[in-house]
Structures are given as structure tokens and as C-alpha cells.
Amino acid sequence: MTEPVRTLYEYACKTRVPALLSGKDYEELRKIVERQEDRLAALLPPGGTQTWDDFSGDSFLMQSMELEAAFQAGLSLGLELARV
Numbered sequence: 001m002t003e004p005v006r007t008l009y010e011y012a013c014k015t016r017v018p019a020l021l022s023g024k025d026y027e028e029l030r031k032i033v034e035r036q037e038d039r040l041a042a043l044l045p046p047g048g049t050q051t052w053d054d055f056s057g058d059s060f061l062m063q064s065m066e067l068e069a070a071f072q073a074g075l076s077l078g079l080e081l082a083r084v
């Protein structure tokens with residue numbers, strides 16, 4: 001991602017995304033995920049939490065990369081449409 005696109009992405013994340021994720025459905029899902037994570041952590045044997053943390057971190061990184069790619073694709077499409 002180029003620096004100008006990264007700056008635009010970070011701006012959108014700070015100023016636009018929170019409003020888009022302010023709905024009841026998102027908040028309910030966030031709470032469900034937190035409870036599930038707590039339950040899963042309680043079931044893991046000693047040392048298993050590190051494996052879970054590693055998996056969670058890598059999964060988060062992958063999702064972040066996918067979201068950045070979707071943002072870049074959307075921006076690219078928007079710029080192409082603006083030229084039409």
C-alpha cells in the first residue's frame with residue numbers, strides 16, 4: 001500500500017468505520033465473541049493459551065490484510081468510476 005493510500009485508509013478507519021460499526025448487531029456479535037473467547041481460554045490446558053494467542057494474532061493479521069486489500073480495491077474502483 002502506498003503512503004498516500006495508507007494515510008487515506010487510516011483516516012477512514014478513524015473517522016468513517018466507527019459510525020459504520022455502531023449498530024446493535026455488531027455490538028451483540030462483539031460481546032458474543034468476547035464470551036466465546038473467555039470460555040475457550042478456560043477450556044485450554046496449560047500452555048494452550050499461548051497457542052490460542054498465536055492463532056488469534058495470526059488470524060487478526062490475515063483479516064487486517066484482507067480488509068486493507070478490500071479498501072484498496074474499493075478505492076481503485078471509485079477512482080475508475082470517477083473518470084467515467
